[in-house]
Amino acid sequence: xxxxxxxxxxARQFEVQTVAETVTDNDIVVRPRFLSVCHADQRYFTxxxxxxxxxxxxxxxxxxxxxxEVVNDPKGEFKxxxxxxxxxxTPFGTxxxxxxxxxxxxxxxxxxYDGFMQEYVVMHRDRVIALPDGFDMQMAAFIxxxxxxxxxxxxxxxxxxxxxxxxxxxxxxxxxxxxxxxxKQFFPDSKLIVFGRHQSKLDYFSxxxxxxxxxxxxxxxxxxxxxxxTGGRGSEMAIAQIVExxxxxxxxxLMGVSEDPVGIDTRNVLAKGxxxxxxxxxxxxxxERALKILSASPxxxxxLQNLVGLTRKVSTIQxxxxxxxxxxxxxxxxxxxxxxx
Amino acid sequence: xxxAQILAGGKxxxxxxxxxxxxxxxxxxxxxxxHTIEKFVLESRFDAILVVCPADWLSHTQDLIKKYIxxxxxxxxxxxxxxxxxxxxxxxxxxxxxxxxxxxxxxTHDAVRPFITQRIINDNIEAVLKNPAVDTxxxxxxxxxxxxxxxxxxxxxxxxxxxxxxxxxxxxxxLVSSYESLSDAQKETLSDSCKIxxxxxxxxxxxxxxxxxxxxxxxxxxxxxxxxxxxRS
Numbered sequence: 067x068x069x070x071x072x073x074x075x076x077a078r079q080f081e082v083q084t085v086a087e088t089v090t091d092n093d094i095v096v097r098p099r100f101l102s103v104c105h106a107d108q109r110y111f112t113x114x115x116x117x118x119x120x121x122x123x124x125x126x127x128x129x130x131x132x133x134x135e136v137v138n139d140p141k142g143e144f145k146x147x148x149x150x151x152x153x154x155x156t157p158f159g160t161x162x163x164x165x166x167x168x169x170x171x172x173x174x175x176x177x178x179y180d181g182f183m184q185e186y187v188v189m190h191r192d193r194v195i196a197l198p199d200g201f202d203m204q205m206a207a208f209i210x211x212x213x214x215x216x217x218x219x220x221x222x223x224x225x226x227x228x229x230x231x232x233x234x235x236x237x238x239x240x241x242x243x244x245x246x247x248x249x250k251q252f253f254p255d256s257k258l259i260v261f262g263r264h265q266s267k268l269d270y271f272s273x274x275x276x277x278x279x280x281x282x283x284x285x286x287x288x289x290x291x292x293x294x295x296t297g298g299r300g301s302e303m304a305i306a307q308i309v310e311x312x313x314x315x316x317x318x319x320l321m322g323v324s325e326d327p328v329g330i331d332t333r334n335v336l337a338k339g340x341x342x343x344x345x346x347x348x349x350x351x352x353x354e355r356a357l358k359i360l361s362a363s364p365x366x367x368x369x370l371q372n373l374v375g376l377t378r379k380v381s382t383i384q385x386x387x388x389x390x391x392x393x394x395x396x397x398x399x400x401x402x403x404x405x406x407x
Numbered sequence: 408x409x410x411a412q413i414l415a416g417g418k419x420x421x422x423x424x425x426x427x428x429x430x431x432x433x434x435x436x437x438x439x440x441x442h443t444i445e446k447f448v449l450e451s452r453f454d455a456i457l458v459v460c461p462a463d464w465l466s467h468t469q470d471l472i473k474k475y476i477x478x479x480x481x482x483x484x485x486x487x488x489x490x491x492x493x494x495x496x497x498x499x500x501x502x503x504x505x506x507x508x509x510x511x512x513x514x515t516h517d518a519v520r521p522f523i524t525q526r527i528i529n530d531n532i533e534a535v536l537k538n539p540a541v542d543t544x545x546x547x548x549x550x551x552x553x554x555x556x557x558x559x560x561x562x563x564x565x566x567x568x569x570x571x572x573x574x575x576x577x578x579x580x581x582l583v584s585s586y587e588s589l590s591d592a593q594k595e596t597l598s599d600s601c602k603i604x605x606x607x608x609x610x611x612x613x614x615x616x617x618x619x620x621x622x623x624x625x626x627x628x629x630x631x632x633x634x635x636x637x638x639r640s
Contacts, residue, residue: 067442067445067446067449068435068442068445068446068521068522068636070522070524070619082617082619083637084522084619084635084636084637085636085637085638085639086435086436086437086636086637086638086639087639088639095449097449097525137449137450137451137525138448138449146451147451185524185525185526186449186525188639381526381615406526406529407524407526
């Protein structure tokens with residue numbers, strides 16, 4: 067099958083490449099329908115990754131968050147027209163201990179492996195999950211990011227001590243919002259506090275028990291467990307505040323990606339016996355749990371639908387460029403494009 | 408009902424000394440025709456997909472489809488001596504096997520345009536369900552010059568010039584009645600199917616093609632096509 071793949075070849079420059087695809091019985095052919103842009107995609111689009119990384123990874127199709135429609139299943143397990151969520155992590159091995167998203171042999175869409183900006187995506191059979199009825203398609207486009215939040219909180223469940231009194235989230239962006247929404251499902255009896263830099267963004271977290279601007283945190287405030295969802299330069303300050311406000315023996319899940327190394331006050335990490343646990347990406351089990359939570363909780367779906375920000379149909383390469391540029395100036399929410407290229 | 412008709416009736420006279428018609432030549436390890444059919448079988452709205460080929464190549468086409476395609480909607484039909492006769496042979500096959508309905512439409516496509524996309528097929532279907540005929544076009548890049556006997560007669564304004572591609576899609580009833588209204592001389596000389604309905608006074612809707620949806624007609628085209636395709640590692 068000849069497939070048109072829309073690859074980023076240099077900063078702000080996409081080109082179409084025809085790729086001859088082989089479809090085996092282990093594959094399913096999916097037509098992407100709605101695609102959601104992640105910060106990682108924007109770092110490639112704007113060329114803000116180091117040149118050595120760009121040289122190695124480009125040309126590459128961007129986007130690892132999306133929902134699509136099955137057009138061909140050689141085994142007939144999925145009917146044409148079935149809407150599916152797409153799992154970008156693609157394992158090429160298994161390990162009894164290491165989860166699929168941490169296996170060095172796994173390939174990840176839009177990170178050195180073509181993402182979903184393609185006419186059709188040939189997915190391994192176990193990399194798609196049928197979407198339950200009644201899901202908003204634009205919200206469904208970023209189920210991958212929801213699964214990343216699920217993964218982070220699943221890791222928190224596994225690593226934390228018995229104190230779930232107060233959960234603190236650092237970060238008022240998309241990941242912070244998604245993770246905070248999920249905390250209400252994972253830890254329904256816990257007090258949720260969200261820490262952010264923008265009051266106008268914190269105002270969206272109406273379901274949180276309390277929000278604080280990061281320069282106005284009461285000195286005596288204590289939290290049981292923490293999740294860092296800032297990334298970038300904000301990570302350092304967020305981790306410093308977590309170390310300051312977390313109770314001894316607490317666990318902090320680190321989810322924000324920073325391009326450069328950040329300083330950590332290890333003296334207090336040691337003194338308080340804090341567990342810092344990094345998490346990255348997600349696997350099929352996290353997608354399944356995310357779908358279970360979303361199916362069972364209309365209020366969670368509604369909160370996450372409110373995160374849909376910029377939306378537009380894209381039909382040409384110029385539309386795609388305009389969409390990515392538009393997302394850069396988009397103040398709040400996820401940018402979701404209807405894929406009609 | 409929505410039909411697809413892949414026109415594979417060409418004899419490859421422009422392909423130089425190649426003995427095989429161009430639609431059967433290999434591109435990325437598969438016949439060009441197969442690449443084209445593969446794109447059409449991914450569209451579930453087609454009720455039947457006809458492949459219209461020269462009589463001499465009927466069994467060859469059937470063998471190829473048996474080898475590469477597993478979709479019961481695909482049928483091979485014998486074409487005619489020129490393009491529009493080939494097209495109408497396909498329409499006769501539809502009438503004989505599926506009956507005639509006022510809202511039947513057909514999306515016709517050159518077998519030698521394997522770079523057709525889902526978006527173009529979808530746009531054709533959407534447009535032909537609302538219009539009597541649809542043509543796929545791209546804006547002309549070069550200036551179009553009209554001339555006879557080495558002299559320019561006219562240089563039309565480029566912004567109103569387009570290059571016609573395929574698919575070309577039709578409401579079948581409109582196409583048949585338009586074709587029947589043509590004189591024999593017109594039928595023989597018409598090289599473009601949309602002109603059949605245009606001459607009958609029907610509007611033809613334009614949808615956007617892609618520059619890479621080109622027709623593999625010459626050895627040069629085949630070299631370009633081969634260079635364009637990357638194999639997934």
